[in-house]
Amino acid sequence: MEIYIQKNKSIIQRLKELWYFRELIYFFAWKDIKIKYKQAMLGALWIILQPVLLMLIFTLVGKAVNIQTGAIPYSVYVFAGIIFWNIFASGVQNIGNSFVSNANILKKIYFPKLIMPISSLMVVMFDFFISFIVFLILIIWEGVYLNWLKVFVFFWLIIFFITLITLGLGLFFASFNVRYRDVRYVIPFFIQLMFFASPIIYSPLHFEEAWKNVLYAMNPYVAVMELVHHTFFNMPLHLDYLWYGVVSAVLLFALGVITFFAMEKTFADVV
Amino acid sequence: MKPIIEVHHLTKRFRLGELGSYYHTLRDVLSLTSVKKSKHKHFVTALDNISFEVYPGETIGIIGRNGSGKTTLLKILSQITYPDEGFAILRGRIGALLEVGTGFHGELTGRENVFFNGALLGLTKKEIKAKFDEIVAFAGVEKFIDTPLKHYSSGMQLRLAFAVAAHLNPEILAIDEVLAVGDAEFQQKTLNKMNDVAQAGRTVLFVSHNMATISAFCKRTLILDKGKLVNFGPTEEMVRQYLKMLEVYVNQQALDDDPSLPFQVISVKAVDTDGAVRSEFAFSEPISFIIDVKIREQIPTGQIVVVFYNQYKHKVFSEVKDVGQFSPGVHKFKLQLPVKMLAPGIFSVGVESVAHLYGNFQIVDHAYQFTVIDDGTKFALSNLGSSGGYGDVILPCTWEKL
Numbered sequence: 001m002e003i004y005i006q007k008n009k010s011i012i013q014r015l016k017e018l019w020y021f022r023e024l025i026y027f028f029a030w031k032d033i034k035i036k037y038k039q040a041m042l043g044a045l046w047i048i049l050q051p052v053l054l055m056l057i058f059t060l061v062g063k064a065v066n067i068q069t070g071a072i073p074y075s076v077y078v079f080a081g082i083i084f085w086n087i088f089a090s091g092v093q094n095i096g097n098s099f100v101s102n103a104n105i106l107k108k109i110y111f112p113k114l115i116m117p118i119s120s121l122m123v124v125m126f127d128f129f130i131s132f133i134v135f136l137i138l139i140i141w142e143g144v145y146l147n148w149l150k151v152f153v154f155f156w157l158i159i160f161f162i163t164l165i166t167l168g169l170g171l172f173f174a175s176f177n178v179r180y181r182d183v184r185y186v187i188p189f190f191i192q193l194m195f196f197a198s199p200i201i202y203s204p205l206h207f208e209e210a211w212k213n214v215l216y217a218m219n220p221y222v223a224v225m226e227l228v229h230h231t232f233f234n235m236p237l238h239l240d241y242l243w244y245g246v247v248s249a250v251l252l253f254a255l256g257v258i259t260f261f262a263m264e265k266t267f268a269d270v271v
Numbered sequence: 272m273k274p275i276i277e278v279h280h281l282t283k284r285f286r287l288g289e290l291g292s293y294y295h296t297l298r299d300v301l302s303l304t305s306v307k308k309s310k311h312k313h314f315v316t317a318l319d320n321i322s323f324e325v326y327p328g329e330t331i332g333i334i335g336r337n338g339s340g341k342t343t344l345l346k347i348l349s350q351i352t353y354p355d356e357g358f359a360i361l362r363g364r365i366g367a368l369l370e371v372g373t374g375f376h377g378e379l380t381g382r383e384n385v386f387f388n389g390a391l392l393g394l395t396k397k398e399i400k401a402k403f404d405e406i407v408a409f410a411g412v413e414k415f416i417d418t419p420l421k422h423y424s425s426g427m428q429l430r431l432a433f434a435v436a437a438h439l440n441p442e443i444l445a446i447d448e449v450l451a452v453g454d455a456e457f458q459q460k461t462l463n464k465m466n467d468v469a470q471a472g473r474t475v476l477f478v479s480h481n482m483a484t485i486s487a488f489c490k491r492t493l494i495l496d497k498g499k500l501v502n503f504g505p506t507e508e509m510v511r512q513y514l515k516m517l518e519v520y521v522n523q524q525a526l527d528d529d530p531s532l533p534f535q536v537i538s539v540k541a542v543d544t545d546g547a548v549r550s551e552f553a554f555s556e557p558i559s560f561i562i563d564v565k566i567r568e569q570i571p572t573g574q575i576v577v578v579f580y581n582q583y584k585h586k587v588f589s590e591v592k593d594v595g596q597f598s599p600g601v602h603k604f605k606l607q608l609p610v611k612m613l614a615p616g617i618f619s620v621g622v623e624s625v626a627h628l629y630g631n632f633q634i635v636d637h638a639y640q641f642t643v644i645d646d647g648t649k650f651a652l653s654n655l656g657s658s659g660g661y662g663d664v665i666l667p668c669t670w671e672k673l
Contacts, residue, residue: 003365005350006358027390031376031383038378038419108373109391110350268352269285 018112028119033126047127048134051086055079058201069203072233073142081200083131084228087124087162088221089191094120095170096187099178103271113264117171139232154231158224164253165220171256175263178271199225216244220252273362274324275443275474280357283318283343317343319498330475332489332506334513339495341478345369345445363442366393372432377421381412381431384420388435402438410434430457437464444468445476482510483583514582514617518550518640532632533568534594536575536622539638553646554615560606564594571595572627577606582617587663614665615645
């Protein structure tokens with residue numbers, strides 16, 4: 001085995017290393033999950049409690065401002081929105097801080113740095129799968145009809161889509177966060193903006209047609225919600241708009257990955 | 272045989288702003304003032320065109336003052352950071368220990384930490400499982416292995432951390448000063464372990480300030496100074512050359528003049544019988560020291576202590592002088608050593624200012640350095656080596672045949 005150390009490393013070489021260190025992704029995620037629930041009295045119950053409480057409060061708000069979601073109970077509608085949103089929101093947040101919060105490790109030990117964002121995403125996914133089970137129970141309880149084959153196929157499509165934009169935006173923030181610490185304060189604000197710019201607690205039916213193209217292109221999360229609503233609530237899928245979302249998601253992912261590879265080299269020196 | 276490590280013209284620069292814990296904020300960047308701009312133009316060369324080769328099974332010491340580039344070199348070889356110019360080829364897996372216990376977390380149990388830390392250092396889950404009992408036994412923490420790490424004493428944490436590190440088996444092991452910690456017994460244990468590693472034919476790079484460990488452990492040594500490779504050769508020679516460099520450096524430094532101290536030593540110089548300042552003396556020559564003491568406030572119990580260290584920083588002996596009766600001002604003292612007492616070797620002088628009931632005011636452990644050269648001791652022809660091999664002092668003992 002020969003290792004060449006020089007100024008630049010090829011993408012192929014980096015991907016090979018990532019494969020070589022793949023076990024470490026699991027170890028990082030395992031460690032984070034353990035620490036997260038170690039001294040928490042309610043432990044993993046928090047994973048369920050958070051979306052349930054949010055659902056209750058938003059149902060109250062929804063009643064007050066009279067949001068229309070057709071035949072779907074508003075509580076189920078909101079719960080679906082929240083658990084998928086949590087992947088994105090917590091994902092971007094955790095990935096965005098993953099290099100900075102592991103600075104001491106990053107400065108002392110070598111491993112492919114992409115491991116930290118990926119394992120951050122895995123931790124978020126772990127929480128998601130638990131709350132997703134609760135969601136399935138809720139949806140069956142409420143008697144919403146589900147096409148299970150469609151759910152199975154679209155579910156993975158949604159997960160893939162969310163992974164794309166979460167990693168993209170997360171890596172973009174994470175890379176700049178290493179150099180400019182105020183990014184840390186930008187992230188929660190930015191996520192909040194996107195929350196209200198996405199049809200999570202309200203219905204996309206409220207959007208005017210003329211606005212849709214712009215919205216889908218500006219905020220790829222709108223497309224995610226469109227897929228979620230179509231999959232679980234059988235709401236109409238607007239393929240003509242969806243494309244804008246897909247393209248902007250791919251661009252966002254590319255932006256994140258390119259930013260990361262361009263800045264990665266100096267991480268250990270400046271973090 | 273091909274070298275296991277080849278380093279060719281390695282150069283690494285840091286922007287001045289990148290050193291230390293200075294963070295930029297977006298505002299700094301958006302408001303590109305001229306001050307910031309000029310700051311960015313300043314680079315520090317941490318490594319300057321370094322080339323060397325290491326062969327399999329060698330143990331290599333790396334010595335140099337703080338900021339000479341030792342750690343940067345290890346960081347580049349272990350791929351933590353990238354070089355700006357040049358390249359290196361490693362023919363084997365490298366395990367770098369820049370610190371032990373990296374990634375240890377107080378909330379996790381000893382067992383969990385061993386697994387995570389082991390994985391970080393490049394062990395697979397299987398390997399950790401296979402070595403787990405051995406690691407725990409080496410650290411001697413069997414009883415506490417399922418207790419959260421935050422309940423461990425710092426010594427236990429350290430032992431566990433080193434135990435994981437000691438059970439890595441890369442072809443190249445790079446170690447930075449990790450031995451500077453822990454109790455004497457544990458240090459001995461770690462040294463033995465490192466010896467085993469070297470005996471097993473693996474290559475070791477060892478950065479240390481401790482010349483005794485370097486001498487005992489490394490066959491060849493590399494001297495770095497201000498990012499440049501000064502010399503690379505047999506350890507004994509290199510240690511001697513390095514201590515010489517240090518001598519020139521130390522003896523040019525003035526002691527800090529600290530106005531908050533009631534009294535302090537402001538200068539230490541070794542002089543010969545003519546009063547000329549020297550840093551090299553023959554064994555048979557008289558050696559004296561001129562010590563300047565500044566007294567700002569008269570403290571009746573005030574004393575200055577002069578401590579003599581050997582090249583391994585062990586105390587050889589101390590001298591003390593009462594200065595309580597002197598009025599404020601600078602006073603010069605001459606300290607005369609007994610002739611033919613210090614054995615050939617390298618010594619350094621430390622100074623302290625103390626007062627009974629008041630405590631210590633000033634402690635400088637490296638104020639001056641000098642060398643005693645063998646000009647015909649009774650050991651000159653023995654095979655104990657030319658410097659330091661027969662102890663730090665030669666005393667006028669007598670033999671009598673019975």
